[in-house]
Amino acid sequence: MIIANGYVYRDNSEFEDCNVVVSDGRISRISPKAVTGEDEIIDASDYFVIPGLIDLHFHGAVGEDVCDGTVEGFKKIAEYELKNGITSICPAMMTLPEEELISDIKTGKEFRDGDGKDHSRYAELLGFNMEGPFISPVKKGAQNEEFIKKADAAMAERFIEAGDGLVKIIGLAPEESPDYAEYIEAVKDKVIVSLAHTNSDYETAMNAIEHGASHVVHLYNAMTGLTHRAPGVVGAAFDSKKVTSEIICDGIHIAPAAVRIAFNEIGADKMVLISDSMRATGLEDGIYTLGGLDVEKKGSLCTLKGTDTIAGSATNLFDCMINCHTKMNIPLGTAIGAATLNPAKVLGVSDRLGSISEGKQADMLILDKNFGLKHVIKNGIVVY
Secondary structure, rough: OEEEEEEEEEOOOOEEEEEEEEOOOOOEEOOOOOOOOOOOEEEEOOOOEOEEEOOOOOEEEEEEEHHHHHHHHHHHHHHHHHOOEEEEOOOOOOOHHHHHHHHHHHHHHHHOOHHHHHOOOOOOOOOOOOOOOOOOOOOOOOOHHHOOOOHHHHHHHHHHHHHHOOOOEEEEEEHHOHHHHHHHHOOOOOOOEEEEEEEEHHHHHHHHHOOOOEEEEEOOOEEEEOOOOHHHHHHHHHHHOOOEEEEEEOOOOOHHHHHHHHHHHOOOOHHEEEEEEEEOHHHHHHHHEOOOOEEEEOOOOOEOOOOOEOOOEEEOOOHHHHHHOOOOOOOHHHHHHHHHHHHHHHHHHOOOOOOOOOEEOOOEEEOOOOOOEEEEEEEEOOOO
């Protein structure tokens, strides 16, 4: 198959007029000249060709949540994500009882090893991003305080073992655990330690980073902000120059100026767009649940019922990426990189995913000049 005459996104965040040749599910050649002799040609003239998106933090969609713990739910979520250009996924787990989290992780493994192998129908399950249970009740957001725990390396090991390679990120509020440094040292070589739902001060956050915490969950949200005398977790993320940071660009969670500041301070190569979408995504307004709590969806806004507390989003990653460019004024190439190559690097899969490069998996999207999604290509197959 040849994707011909497209405006192709490359690793340098720039676009090139070229042709992409796909063979056996891989990108076999990228050529500035016309290529002939292949069986199928997709004319991408005047279209953008970009890598498939990777969402490493979301909870669900179309009425389903990964914490429902059903293979059928995983199928519906992964089908929705693929249809919307998110070709690979790393869903987030809520703060729930340990046995329930382990069961949900095992269900994900069952999906991955079974129907999840059919990439013509489903986004690829790369792993799990565990927000809880080692978080702060002060910054719990829409997490259930009843199930919050102190950092526990043995428990983390049980999560990792249950996932058989699927547990990629585990959140931590360091200020809640006096031995957080020892905990980080014990698990950092087996899983990414993220600062998540934390009321930590700047000094504690920086110390956690120095010991090996390397990621920040939804920057600005559910953490201490930056002020001139108390820089907080946000200040630590800006100042460390070591961590990767998730950011939600649904137009509700964060003001456009704050998005631009984050990209400038942290660096475009370390920013990761996420959707944080919950089960109401893709559905009409109404009452839904997240982590066992009632959430009200009104348009794009999701809040805990009866409160002003934002509870996830109702926007998928593709729309967040477009918002990042059109509403936050982040350069298009930068926004695309934050939804493709950057999450691939965080998850350790950039050798095969996240960019349009020879030898990589042929996961690509074709967009018109108004950023409308025209085609989804997964493993070299046009699936939509």
